[in-house]
Amino acid sequence: xxxxxxxxxxxxxxxxxxxxxxxxxxxxxxxxxxxxxxxxxxxxxxxxxxxxxxxxxxxxxxxxxxxxxxxxxxxxxxxxxxxxxxxxxxxxxxxxxxxxxxxxxxxxxxxxxxxxxxxxxxxxxxxxxxxxxxxxxxxxxxxxxxxxxxxxxxxxxxxxxxxxxxxxxxxxxxxxxxxxxxxxxxxxxxxxxxxxxxxxxxxxxxxxxxxxxxxxxxxxxxxxxxxxxxxxxxxxxxxxxxxxxxxxxxxxxxxxxxxxxxxxxxxxxxxxxxxxxxxxxxxxxxxxxxxxxxxxxxxxxxxxxxxxxxxxxxxxxxxxxxxxxxxxxxxxxxxxxxxxxxxxxxxxxxxxxxxxxxxxxxxxxxxxxx
Numbered sequence: 001x002x003x004x005x006x007x008x009x010x011x012x013x014x015x016x017x018x019x020x021x022x023x024x025x026x027x028x029x030x031x032x033x034x035x036x037x038x039x040x041x042x043x044x045x046x047x048x049x050x051x052x053x054x055x056x057x058x059x060x061x062x063x064x065x066x067x068x069x070x071x072x073x074x075x076x077x078x079x080x081x082x083x084x085x086x087x088x089x090x091x092x093x094x095x096x097x098x099x100x101x102x103x104x105x106x107x108x109x110x111x112x113x114x115x116x117x118x119x120x121x122x123x124x125x126x127x128x129x130x131x132x133x134x135x136x137x138x139x140x141x142x143x144x145x146x147x148x149x150x151x152x153x154x155x156x157x158x159x160x161x162x163x164x165x166x167x168x169x170x171x172x173x174x175x176x177x178x179x180x181x182x183x184x185x186x187x188x189x190x191x192x193x194x195x196x197x198x199x200x201x202x203x204x205x206x207x208x209x210x211x212x213x214x215x216x217x218x219x220x221x222x223x224x225x226x227x228x229x230x231x232x233x234x235x236x237x238x239x240x241x242x243x244x245x246x247x248x249x250x251x252x253x254x255x256x257x258x259x260x261x262x263x264x265x266x267x268x269x270x271x272x273x274x275x276x277x278x279x280x281x282x283x284x285x286x287x288x289x290x291x292x293x294x295x296x297x298x299x300x301x302x303x304x305x306x307x308x309x310x311x312x313x314x315x316x317x318x319x320x321x322x323x324x325x326x327x328x329x330x331x332x333x334x335x336x337x338x339x340x341x342x343x344x345x346x347x348x349x350x351x352x353x354x355x356x357x358x359x360x361x362x363x364x365x366x367x368x369x370x
Contacts, residue, residue: 004052012055013074013109014091022088022127026106029092038092039069039103042337043128047075048139054109057139058091060330065093065105067334071129074109077116077145084114086123121149137333139163142170151177151184158333160189161230168357175354178347185343190231192332193283196325197298198238200309201287203322204296209313213291214243215265220273223286231284232275236261237353238345239289245271247355261356283327300324 010016017025030038044064046057054076061072072093087110094104110124128134133155138146140163151157157177164170178186205211220239224232239245240263248262248270259275278285281302288297294313300306304324311318326332 004055008052008055009089009109009111012058013089014107016087016089019086019088019123022090022108025090026108029090029106039105040071040129040132042068042070043073043132043134044068044070044137045073045075045128045134046137046139047077047145049077049079049143049145050140051078052076053139054111058107058109061105061107062093063330064334064337066095068337069103070105070135071132072105072107073124073127074107075120075124076109076111077120078111078113079116079143079145081113084119085112086119087111117145117147117149120145121153125153135337141165142173146173148180151181154181154184156185156187158187158189158336160329162190162227164230167230171354171357175350178350186346187333187336187343188230188234188346189329189332189336190228191234191346192336193228193231193325193327194235194238195335196307196323197235197284197287197300200298200307200322201239201289201296204298204309204311204318207311207313207316207318209316210294210296210311213293213313215267216269216291216293217265217271217289218269218292219288219290220271221276221286221288221290222274222284223276223278223281225281225283225285226277226279228283229275229277233356234349234353235284235287236273236275237356238349240356241349241352282324303327 006016015025044061046061048054048057054074057074061074064070065072089109091107092104093107094102108127112119112124134153135156135158136154137158139160142159142164159174161167161170174186177184205214220236222232222235243265245263245265248264259277261273261275263271263273265271282300282304284300285302286297286299288295294311297308297310297312299308299310306321307324309318309320309322325335
């Protein structure tokens, strides 16, 4: 039995309406409030198979609409329920524009039970604004709902690989989808978590002494929270992709041992990289790169809004603070949407990341191509 009542849904999601009346009821909503402006630049769909997720996600969407005008679709599905059903609610999230007039974004929430693939495309997606791009935020594990019939409609696909119990299998599916849909823009929230750290470490190597030491590095040390090992591995893959280093041929191609990896620089130096976990730390709490000449380090305390950037090259020192990413998933999604772009860096990093992850084979049983 559900832990949520009809009143819970009404408070969070607004007015419940018949599926066939959604568009008419939205028009009536705007006719009743002539002081507000309806604004949309994107379609934002937020999908979850967790019970009550559309209630929680309504709060996330309200935060997102402060920065991004959109038509929001909240989608909750109980695939294990044998009875097929669908319910819908409508509301609007409004924010003052320059202190004078409300700018409002429509929200339509759908709760489905039973087999949902056909109804998701034919009924739910019928309420997208057809002339606007679709940003689809998938929460939780991938499931057979994530099929070609779904992802062929998506412009930007948002997911969080820290939610996955078997990331290797799920990333094989993401790789397949990226190959099938060249125009689809993947956005892993784990990748976004390391954005400011990547920016900070790149800033340290803008320093001439650090840049000169890059090809003579001996060790890379990355510390992450146990829930965010994908963020650490993607950070390492980004370094390898940007430097052009290769897996060590001397030690063998299959040389990872636990969280240890071996590489060879373009100058022929051997580099040992370790990925460690700290359950009391930030999602990514440390990256440290050392050579005989210098040490470059970016660290973050758990909960801190700042990164500690350090370069130690003998008498030449850098010690400063720079902004850190938020730990809130909605904030991370907003930040990525604000930056926009085509995520070409993520696509170019993926082959190295998949090799480090050991993601080989296909994704049969996770998603469907039908």
